[in-house]
Amino acid sequence: MKDVFLAILRQFIRIDEDMYCKSDHELAQLVASNLEREKFLIVMDDIWTGEDWYRLETALPKSTKRGKVLITSRQVEVAQYANRNRIPHHLRLLTQDESWLLLQYKVFKKSECPPELEFLGKLIAEQCCGLPLAIVVIGVVLTIKFRAWGHMSRNVHAWTIVCENISTYLNDDPDRCMEKTIALSYDKLPYHLRACFLYLGMFPQDFEIPVQKLLRMWIAEGFVQRKVDISPEELAENYLEELINRNLVRVDKRRSDGGVKTCRIHNMLRNFCKNEARSKKENFFQEVKMYDGEFEPSVTILENFRRLCIHSDVSKFLSSQPHGPRVHSFVCFSEENITLEGQDVATIPTAFKMLRVLEAESIKFARVPSNIYHLLHLRYLTLSLSVESLPEYFSKFWNLQTLIVYTTSRTLEIKANIWQMIHLNLLKTNAPATMPKIEQSSKASENLQTLDGISPQSCTKEVLERAPNLKKLGIRGKLVVLLDDNNRLFDNLAKLGYLVKLKLQNDVCLNPPSRCQLRGLPPSFKFHQN
16 A cells, blocks of 8 residues: 555655655555645545555545545445445446447547448457457457558458457457456455356356356355355355456346346356366366367366366267266256257266256256166256156155256146155246145155245145245146135145245136135245335
């Protein structure tokens, strides 16, 4: 902070050698005494901690309103610490027009862009996704190429190459501006947040990330610390909020209660995550891609990788008989739905026997592979099926915490005894799910907190009694069944003392209305404000 105080004092007095010998406290007093007599505007860029602001604040005069201080920070909490009475101003990303104006200025200064390069230039600016630093870095590249080639046709060719390889040119920046800037934020992260941040690189470019899935995957991976006074789900939400407040994650959509529904990560940050993950000795994760008919990395050298993500050519990859004995996460978010049949379906359990996370929503299983129950370490499982029932052997997943099932069927019969799955925390389906028959020997599922997609017919007293700690309940189907005088669903719901969210999704039904009345709701239920 001494250098900051001396820089301010240079605006008022001559700095001699004695000044360098003074303590920070003495310099702060000198700064304050000089500022008291003047109008001033102090701009402090990139303050990292509240402590940095506190040390600067000691040098500000207490009794004058003649000056202003403007600070910038990558962390919301620093801005809040500086002024509790004002909401911090969040700098937005540049629009496409603003991006193009900045790029033009970096390349041509006050001159106009040649018409032959304008279309390419706008495409390049658009690919920088509104990030000023990316535009500045790529502007330097274009400036060099524009000056190197005098002939316009060669300029057009050079700019075309840049346009088609934006990420490469940003990563190959000799000054490493992008990497250094992001690395500063990454290095400041607490250790428990670093893995959570790098994990975001496993999602495809420009992907709208469902927060519920992301948090459940973090928990399954073991990134979320165990604490007595807070649930893993709530703690994972806190982790995400901290990454958002540090401007490393962008909120895309919010729920009606204000929580984050979906989020995104900037392409430059995603590239950093991928590079950082590869540089780690433990091979944090690896994205599998096909180049010129060959997979990179080769399917023959997957032994050292712990996590794999693949978003295209999935069928070809699985048919090539990959083998990853250490892989415990296999993630696929393909833009197109892929239908797997026969041997390709059975390849996943055979190739990756130690899986803890299997995210396969975009892979449609023509049938449930009989060997999938060999994956006894699974904690998180998302499947897309073309079946009407969930087989009984799913009960063998003793360690499963999250089970998400998408089916093409209009209903889903759950034959698996989920009450035996003692670690199951969330069960979600996209079709009305009929719960398994309750046996007298069945114990309550203490860990089950979310049931989403249960059919109205399954909302019986016996079923709800087996989930005493339920916090979120989604009922889907012909809701008129719930209003039957003999059902008494809402009386049963009132006994769920921890229930805070109830979602009702009705199928088209022509049944006549019931005379049953809504008598009460659980004591913890929260109605969302408009």
